[in-house]
Amino acid sequence: MALSDAAREVDDAFTRPDKRGASFENAFGGALSFMRRTYTKDLRGVDLAITGVPFDQAVTHRPGTRFGPRAIREASTLQPCDPPFGWDIDPLTDFDLIDYGDVAFDYGDTRSFPGALTAHIRGILGAGAGSVALGGDHYVTYPILKAYAEKFGPVSLLQFDAHPDTWPDDDPNRIDHGTMFYKAVKEGIIDVAHSVQVGIRTVVEDNLGVPTLYAPDVHASPEAAIAKIKEILGDRPTYLTFDIDALDPAFAPGTGTPVSGGLSSAQAFMMLRALKGINMVGGDVVEVSPPYDTTGATAIAGAHMAMELCCLFCWNLREKRNV
DSSP states (O other), X not given: OOGGXXXXXXXXXXXXXXXXXXXXXXXXXXXXXXXXXXXXXXXXXXXXXXXXXXXXXXXXXXXXXXXXXXXXXXXXXXXXXXXXXXXXXXXXXXXOEEXXXXXXXXXXXXXXXXXXXXXXXXXXXXTTOEEEEEESSGGXXXXXXXXXXXXXXXXXXXXXXXXXXXXXXXXXTOOOTTTHXXXXXXXXXXXXXXXXXXXXXXXXXXXXXXXXXXXXXXXXOHHHHHHHHHHXXXXXXXXXXXXXXXXXXXTOOOSSSOOSSOBOHHHHHHHHHHTTTSOEEEEEEEOOOGGGOTTOHHHHHHHXXXXXHHHHHHHHHHHHHHO
8 A cells, every 4th residue: 555546545434445454545535534434333343433423512602513523534634644653553454443423413402412422322332342432512421421331330531621520510401511520420420539630720619529630730740640640540441531622722722612721732642642551441532613723723633632542442452452
């Protein structure tokens, strides 16, 4: 395979002969799928399913993340011709990854959405695959976590974010992207003592005991932050959620509630690569809002972050298979 194969490769999302391998299709053309993976609803033999969650009806400020999955897929067309930088594995050639498409839901019946998403992820996990979801606003992590807790019990949550999202909310019918982890803690679907929030730089009066590494902590010593994360998580099943607003607005302006003083892209990538070995069982990248970034830089960051999550998941999977 070589770059010259772009002359014959087109619409790899539907025409590639198998699930594995690089893609040299022209980045500017063809059917969009994440990293040019096969678009399929067939989960047989799949290691990891990438799925879109185009939902933004829980936002507190700027909508637009419903367009996030499409933008991330488009941005990812810049990547699949090369192995991922900084890793000793290549999920695209060594594992069976697919693009499972988007969750189906009735946009006019918002209250039915959480159940639809939990069922969608439950189907992926039930087939033996893991999931990396492309949001959507951050509320989407909550219904996903419910499916993971059904399979693994309370999971450790590794949350990269500007906001803790643990503001009090005892109304079971409210759908809010700033309160869903309060509900997750109260419902016991995350293991509080062995979860950790990273990059936080907004104030909440009661973080419900979740260990927190604030943005200044990371800036002061990313290495110490990495060591602390690993210590907290141990070998417990971990769900990793990356809110793109964990990055400073200089690197990711296209998001609903940007907060200055965040991580740089370089810091985030360094930390994720250093976290290989955590028992990551699934994850998501959320809050990419293309309408607020005409350059596409936020979607590019989101696509790269999603690929880093794929690498973390596959590195963990390889270690389990080698035991």
